[in-house]
Each structure stands twice: as C-alpha cells, then as structure tokens.
Amino acid sequence: MKRVVIVGGGFAGLAAARRLAGEPVEVWVVDQHNFHTFQPLLYQVATAGLDPADVAYPIRTILRRTRNARFVHGRVSRCDLSRRTILLTDGRELSYDYLVVASGASAATFGVPGVIDHALFLYTLDDARWVRNQVLTVLEHSDAATSDETTAPVIVVVGGGPTGVEMAGALSELIDIAIRHDRLRLDPARTRIVVLDAQNRLLANFSPVASEYAERILRARGVEVRLGCGVEEVSAAGVRLTGNELIRASVVIWAAGVTVEGTIAATLESQRAPGGRIVVDTDLSLVNHPEVFVAGDAAAARGPAPKAHGEDLVESSDTQHLLPQIAQVAIQSGDHAARQIVRRLEGRSTTSFTYHDKGVMATIGHRSAVAQLPGGTVVDGTVGWVAWLVLHLIYLIGFRNRVVVLINWAWHYFRWPSGPRLIIGDVPHSPAGPRSRHVTCSECGS
Numbered sequence: 001m002k003r004v005v006i007v008g009g010g011f012a013g014l015a016a017a018r019r020l021a022g023e024p025v026e027v028w029v030v031d032q033h034n035f036h037t038f039q040p041l042l043y044q045v046a047t048a049g050l051d052p053a054d055v056a057y058p059i060r061t062i063l064r065r066t067r068n069a070r071f072v073h074g075r076v077s078r079c080d081l082s083r084r085t086i087l088l089t090d091g092r093e094l095s096y097d098y099l100v101v102a103s104g105a106s107a108a109t110f111g112v113p114g115v116i117d118h119a120l121f122l123y124t125l126d127d128a129r130w131v132r133n134q135v136l137t138v139l140e141h142s143d144a145a146t147s148d149e150t151t152a153p154v155i156v157v158v159g160g161g162p163t164g165v166e167m168a169g170a171l172s173e174l175i176d177i178a179i180r181h182d183r184l185r186l187d188p189a190r191t192r193i194v195v196l197d198a199q200n201r202l203l204a205n206f207s208p209v210a211s212e213y214a215e216r217i218l219r220a221r222g223v224e225v226r227l228g229c230g231v232e233e234v235s236a237a238g239v240r241l242t243g244n245e246l247i248r249a250s251v252v253i254w255a256a257g258v259t260v261e262g263t264i265a266a267t268l269e270s271q272r273a274p275g276g277r278i279v280v281d282t283d284l285s286l287v288n289h290p291e292v293f294v295a296g297d298a299a300a301a302r303g304p305a306p307k308a309h310g311e312d313l314v315e316s317s318d319t320q321h322l323l324p325q326i327a328q329v330a331i332q333s334g335d336h337a338a339r340q341i342v343r344r345l346e347g348r349s350t351t352s353f354t355y356h357d358k359g360v361m362a363t364i365g366h367r368s369a370v371a372q373l374p375g376g377t378v379v380d381g382t383v384g385w386v387a388w389l390v391l392h393l394i395y396l397i398g399f400r401n402r403v404v405v406l407i408n409w410a411w412h413y414f415r416w417p418s419g420p421r422l423i424i425g426d427v428p429h430s431p432a433g434p435r436s437r438h439v440t441c442s443e444c445g446s
Helices: 011-019 039-046 125-144 162-180 208-220 327-345 381-395 399-413
Strands: 002-007 025-031 035-037 056-058 069-073 076-080 085-088 093-095 098-101 154-158 192-197 224-227 231-234 238-241 246-248 251-254 289-294 302-304 320-322 360-363 369-372 378-380
Touching (some): 002 327, 011 025, 039 162, 125 251, 154 238, 162 192, 208 224, 208 369, 360 381, 378 381
Parallel strands (some): 002 098, 154 192, 154 251
Antiparallel strands (some): 035 056, 076 085, 369 378
C-alpha cells in the first residue's frame, strides 16, 4: 500500500489521520510527544485552573481504532523531498509516498531584544506548566516578603489577542483565589496585571463591540489595559515601552503571536508568506511537489476575508486573505489534505480548499466570554461563556478529559476554588529567573 507520513499530532495532523481511516493507505503519524495537546485551554493550565493531563491525550489511544495508522515517537530533523524521506534526530529514516506537514508554529518574538531570555511563552504544555510554576512562585515570594512595594507581584501580558485576554482574565481570578481562599498576604491595590498591545483595541480582529466588552470586563476585574504601546525590550527588570517607559515586572508572558520560523516546515524549499508560513497551491499541496501537503498553522491557506476573525488574520494584496492560525482552520485543512490524497489515489483531480467559518470566541473569566458568530453577531456575558464552554467540550479529545474539565468548570461556576495550585518541577530559585526556555515546535519538536 501507499504510505502517508503525517508530521505533527496536533489538530491538523490528527484530522488528516482520521480522514484516512479505512482507506487503502498506510498512515504514519510522527510527533516528538506521545500526546495531543488541546492548545485553546493551555492558559487554564498556566493559571492552575486545570491539570496538564486534563488538556492532553495519548496519540496512540486516539488512533487505536484506526487500524491502518501507527504512531512514531520521534523528532523530525529534515525532510528530503527529492528522496521522499524524512529523517529523525535519532537517525531513523522514513520513506513516504505522500507527506502531510502539520508541524504547527512557535512563539514569534518579532526581534524584540530580551524576549527569549526574559519572557515566558504559552504554546506548549511545558510552557503552560512553566508559566504556572513561575506565577505561583512569585505569589508565594510576595506572601513571604515584607510589605515593601517592590515585592508586590506585577505580571505583564504582552498581546491583546484571544490568548492574552484569556490569560489576563484567568490571572485576575487566580490572584483573587490566592487572597480569599489560600490566604496569601497580597495587597490587591499593589498587585498588578498589565496587558500591553500595540493595537488601539483588544481583540483587534473581532468586532469593535467585542473589543469594548473585553476591555470593560478586564478593567472591572482590576486588570490594567495599555493599548497603542510598542515593546522595545524585555529585561530582568521588566518591559520597556516605546518612549523609554519601564514597567517593572515579576513575570512577563509573551502572547503576541506565532511564527513558522524555527519549525520543520520552515526547512521546506518554498516561498514564504507573513509569519514564515508556507505558500501552497489552492489544494494545499506544496508548489512543485504535489505529493506533499501543508496543513494547519504552517500553511498559508487563503480564503475570502471574513467580517472578523482570530488574532492572526493577515491581509494579502489580492482578494484572498491568509486564514487565521486557529484550531478550526487546522482541523479543516488537515481533513482537506487527506481528502486530496484519497482523490489522487483514485486517479481524480484535486479540489481547492474552502474554509467554512464557524465563528470565534474568547473567554474573559468567570461567566464572561465573547462569541462572534460567522455573520458578525456578537454574544457576550453568561450566554457567551456557556457557548464557549460547550464548544470546547465538544472538541476536547477523550471522554475522561471532558468529564474532568466539566466538573472543574461546574465547580468554578459557583466561584469555589478549583484546580491544582501546585508548584511541581522546574521550580525557580527566585522570582527573577530563570524565566526563559528553549522554544520548540509543539508538533514535531524542531
């Protein structure tokens, strides 16, 4: 049988594998992790709302009923398109007839000095666990210190898109729980959460109504929102803004966007779109290599301009736009790539990828969320929060995970403290560091 190798066990890679179930092909899914991470909920792991195991599920278990699929645990170091092989870091070489590159993306620093050394990212499960440890350590340090203003925790979130907004809202709740239930001696007046964004409004690619709602809720919860602020440098002291203003920070969380640079997809010989994304044909195949498909965050998939979308929407010079790097695009593009492989096996021509917009949403904490429907209608408040909850439960992989997460959210609904506020592993010696970690691609490990 023909062999299809899928690089990446994220949304796009697993969607492709599932579509190929029962087809006359041999499917190999390659990933450096043996689990799939539900990335939209990483911020809840980072703020001790959920345990890491609640948002991760073994890839082998996911594929257990797909009899023509197997999982390969390993890191991809190179794709040799001329020989139709991929090379793993341990020396293994896998040949393929068709290749699906769904290697995701990594955090984009935009060349800002000090980001890699002094900021924390939120793209992988390890990132989320590291952020949680750092934040909880800072809170414990502040509780143990004297009542000096320099010891008051200040957490800066760079990026006002969905990730930054959700993170800021969850942090405000974490600090509230730490004071009311864990009895940490923190001064609410001096404990600060600051959201920075270079745009003039939060959720810039949502409608203005959604942006205004998100800002209003964050401010009501004590979060400082600084818009139109460019970041010049991140250092051990904090964040320096354009104009030389320094915001002293205990923790800096970088949620300003993602890039394909540094992942295995970036090694492919192809033209690049903004963010390093791989330029593909309309059917998502690689230009000059019809046996190779690129899906998910790595692909520069295009579609009609939506009325409003997620944080990574980038306009092009023609009537088509780069689609946002969100889960729905990844799932649909992975599924489409697999369909095209089947069509080629059947001797049929491929079809163009068409994205079906199902809306976008972001939560801002307890009973507060904003959901923007495909037509542009905005639903917020408790109704938006319930819609957000239901959607995430539907797409959360694994029955056990759904039950555990639902119980946690139901408990949290009544404002009871939930989640593991535990500092486990990678415990920093002081709140000042070390903060940075080497950033790797969540899908293939490059």
